[in-house]
Amino acid sequence: MAEVGNQTQAARKPSKVPNNYPIIRVRDVWVSFGSHAVLKGLDLDVKQGEILGFVGASGGGKSVLMRTIIGLVKKQKGTIEVFGHDVDRLSEEELHAIERRWGVLFQHGALFSSLTVRQNIQFPLREYLNLSQRLMDEIAIAKLEMVGLPAFVAEKYPSQLSGGMVKRAALARSLVLDPEIVFLDEPTSGLDPISAGEFDDLIKALQQTLGLTVFMVTHDLDSLHNACDRIAALADGKVIATGPIGDMLKSDHPWLRAYFHGKRASSRLDGKKA
């Protein structure tokens, strides 16, 4: 394990990505399952240090795009660059080094059910670094408290947590190596509005403290308003629009109008005005 630690140290240098070059650059990506094409020539840029909200219909392929970027789903065509490297051109080792620089929060948390929360959070530390047990414990507790969970949760098993706590614990695990990018798949779905609001604040705070870039799949209009710097909308396998929330609200695209000015969205806006 010590060797792994040393090898990956090299990759941990501040990114060599030129200024203004997108930290994630997706070009003409096609993904299909059998005859069912999900992504059809999708283009997307994520800028360094921003929180990008990714919206789209349920079953539209948001999770698929996220999983394609992190290499869990094979694309049929197209290029994906992360940190300025084309992921297809990297050797296994280089890819592992890059994987260490991002953290992933899966839609259902994906905490290891047979490990306690503390062990879950420590898992990446144990795999990648050679640290004393004391330091790992302290880092795990620090992360847990940073995502807003009390320290006693550390000794619980995932099955003993509520849905919101699972999400937070999973976020703590995805952040434990202080990644440069985090991918969040519907982090606030299934949370009460207060927790969801806190989660947004948390993501923003973490972005500011850790200098994170955040790729967030979400349906939560409040998250889109409060947390996201920019929004990308997916429809029919392509990104149909990107821009700050103001642009989205002004857009004439029928799908965007339906999404942002639909019944739920407008009742929310009305509520704000009232």
Add this chain to the structure above:
Amino acid sequence: MAAQAVSLNRKEEAGKLVLEAAGRWISSFAGQIERLVVDLETKRAKSAAVSIDASHIEQLDTAGAWLLERMRRDFEGKGAKAEIVGLDPRYKVLLEEVKQTNTGKDAEEQRDHNAVEDTLGYVCEMVVGFVKDSAEFVQFLGAAVVTMGRVLVRPWTFRFTSVVNQMDRAGFRSIPIIVLILFLIGGILAQQGIFHFRKFGAETFVVDMVGILVLREVGVLITSIMLAGRSGSAYTAELGSMKMREEVDALRVMGRDPMEILILPRMIALIIALPLLTFIGSMAALFGGMVTAWLYGGFTPEIFAERLRDAISWSTFWVGMIKAPFMGAVIALVACVEGLRVQGSAESLGEHTTASVVKSIFLVIVLDGFFAIFFASIDW
């Protein structure tokens, strides 16, 4: 690797201890940094004021920030006045965040383990577990019988399709492997018999031996053990993962009894399938014995059949067959009880699946022993 990625130097300045932290204080070097911090602590002189100079830190993340903070706390804990100065403003927020963690106000104590205590605890747990198991099996069996009674009174609630489906999966699809295994066992028994009986010229008794052994014991035992491993484990895993994902609870809140929908069909399927499989398997074993006797011992099939007719009676056949449904019930019972005991984790699922197979094979053999005593006493 950079020669000196991180460093921590100490200086005395006007009665004040100054610690100069420099380099990249990030997770990748956390092990190294921690060693520096610990080294420093062991050889540190008493000092009333400590200032941790962070102005040479090029890069900082949570782990590094925590180590700075930990150092500061350690000095404070020893009664010194310690502060972190000169940190790049962009890392201020991070340090503030980290300062609020690990305050230990609601941490849960981790328990120390003691070998003797643990062993004693383990033994006690096993005994209690055994008593609990027995109680639970009996209770579960009772509940199953009550449900069966209710279904008998209202036969339209009987899940016929489900039973057929389970029989297909647990019974029909195990035919090939059971036939194969029992065919081989029959052959091996016959070969061993011929080999040893030949020494005192009693080869023909091989037919008696194979016939009685297969029909009374081997057929039903091997079939039960195979089904415990093949279908019992599947039952436990299925029910266990349904339990894990609250599917069992979902059934319950929809006013459906999991006992009636999930468990009864499985039990009935095994109770019906096991005798049928035992019969098929026993026939395969006899056939295996016959083939071996023919090729290896020179008995023609006619002679074999003739001998067999003399050697066995209906009771020999029934002894095996009567046992089969009970074995099926035991296997299904254990499998379902273990499945419903699964708790949230994947590990627990594995544990209970193993327990299901081990316990059902054990119970099958114990039950077989009781049957042997019973049949001996009624002279069958």
